[in-house]
Amino acid sequence: MPHSSPSSPVAVYRQPVVDLDRNVRAYALRAATSAVATDPVAEDLVEAHYAxxxxxxxxxxxxxxxxATARILSGALPLPTAAQGTWLELTARMAADPDAAxxxxxxxxxxxxxxxxxxxATPGQDALLPLAGWAKxxxxxxxxxxxxxxxxxxxxxxxxxxxxxxxxRDLQAAQEAGADLLQGPMLVRREEAQTREGSAGELQCLELVRLLSVEDEINFTAVANMVASDPEMSVRVLHMVNSSAFALARTVDSVRTAVVLMGARRLAALAMASLIDARPTAVGPLWAVLTRALACRTLTDxxxxTVGLLSAVSAQQNLSLATMVRRTGVSAQVADALLNGAGRYGAVLAAVVAYEADDPQAVIATGIDPFAVAHxxxxxxxxxxxxxxxxCVEAVSA
Structure with a gap:
């Protein structure tokens, strides 16, 4: 997917729109431009970025x-398309335009x-709502x-x-008001959730992450032994390696060989998938977890x-960060980033989480270029x- 460079004056913010059962029904996108851009220039930049x-x-x-931009709304520019359809969101100013209807x-x-x-509930919006059908x-x-x-x-x-x-609190207020769908961060901020210590199965997944997170050379024998001790994990690893995704010439029957072929990052992702109980309906949560992890890696290393992965799983599963740190045995640097938001990794994590929350000012407060974070x-x-x-597919077919 092509993007302009991190120095581009356009940042696109993406948030899930979910139903009351937290199933994703759509993704909302909006573009923000640099503060110095005038309105016509801003629209040009946004439209070029959309393209x-x-x-x-x-x-x-x-x-x-x-x-929407004015030209996309009027049909002067083609509407960008998505496989499952594109909805256009009209600003309050667009709704007041005499040609809006x-x-x-x-x-x-x-x-x-x-x-x-x-x-x-302005007159212009109320006149349009029966035609549009949706309001934010x-x-x-x-x-x-x-x-x-x-x-x-x-x-x-x-x-x-x-x-x-x-x-x-926002979630409760929206539900009590009778909202049909909700839009906001995929991972609600941790401090708003009741955390817990984790089940035996979850702790075993975290133990596997611990083995994969060492700063020196990974002990794949120990990793293979850990995987082999869990029949379901063994089946998933073997099935994954023997799937079309790897396109191997010969079938792999050894758990140790499969572990080596999977590699540390993919194994860590598989452990997180197991922890989240991955299945087709869980693609969204796992997608969000891995996106945060990969974004943090792009901005650091x-x-x-690892910092992004553990942070996201903690939020997704309401697992105590202290438990995550203790059970994974990560370095003091990683622990400090997760628990205290300290250092380079803590700043990057804070910036990515703020981006997920559609909070540009919080991104800026970290000292990291918000456009770089968005890209x-x-x-x-x-x-x-x-x-x-x-x-998720392998979890079911295995």
Whole structure:
């Protein structure tokens, strides 16, 4: 998937849109430009960047909700397409345009859904909502205001996406207000969740990660023994190595040989897939875990991958970070990054997590170029999807 360089003045932010059971229904994309860009220049930059994106790679088997530009909305520029469809999100200013209704109707004839962004029940938005069908409200608004907006949208025949859901409090408020879908970070910030110590099976997966995270040469004999002690893991490793993904000339029957062929990073990902109980419906969570890990690696090195991986699994599974650090036996540097946000790895992790939360100011506060973070993350998405899909499919077929 081509991207411009990290110095590009455009950063694309991507967030999941989920139902109340946390199943991903779409991915919302918006582009941010440098503060010095004027509006016409900003639109030119955004449209050029949209043209470079492979929306299917960014969304997998879900549709994309794309923040519109004036020319894309009017049809002067072609609408970027995704395999499962592209929805257009209209800003409040676009909804106030006298030609907005004509554009929305034209898009409907092409089976393109529209979403009213920043819904505030303005006259222009209310006139469009029966045609558009969807509206976005701010989950962090005052509860009474949030409930009133949701009720108004429903009364007009629309459905509601509550966005900016980044905490357990936001989630509860959106649910109580009656929102139909939720938009926010895939991994809700850890401090909002009740953490736990982990089951025996989860701890064994973490023990395997510990063996794979040593800074010196990995002891693949010990790794093979660990894998062999778990019949299900042994089957998964052998099945993976003998799958079409490896395209080996001969079948591998030895767990030790399979472990060596898998390599440390893929084995760590497989351990995380087992911990998450990977299956086709779990592609989304594993995809998010691996994307964070790969983004951290792009911005640092292999140690950064471990930091991102453990952080994401901790958040995804509500596992105590202290347990993760203790059971994996990672270096003091990694532990300090995970527990205290310290050092280079801690800063990069904070930047990536802030990007996931669609919080550019928090990214800037880390001292890391927000455009570099955005490009690293988006470049990680397709590779993470490929690995997650393969691991989840192999989990079922094994």
């Amino acid at each position: 470079q994106l492979d929306l299917t790679e960014l969304a997998g088997d879900a549709p994309v909700i794309l923040r 004509t554009h929305v109707v034209t898009l409907r004839t092409r089976d393109v859904r529209t979403v009213l962004g920043d819904y505030a 409200v701010d989950a962090t608004a005052e509860p009474e205001r949030l409930r009133a907006l949701v009720e108004r949208a429903h009364a007009l025949g629309g459905q509601v996406i509550a966005e900016r859901v980044g905490t357990a 292999e140690t950064g991958y 690293a993350y988006l470049d990680a998405v397709p590779a993470a999807l490929s690995t997650a899909t393969a691991l």
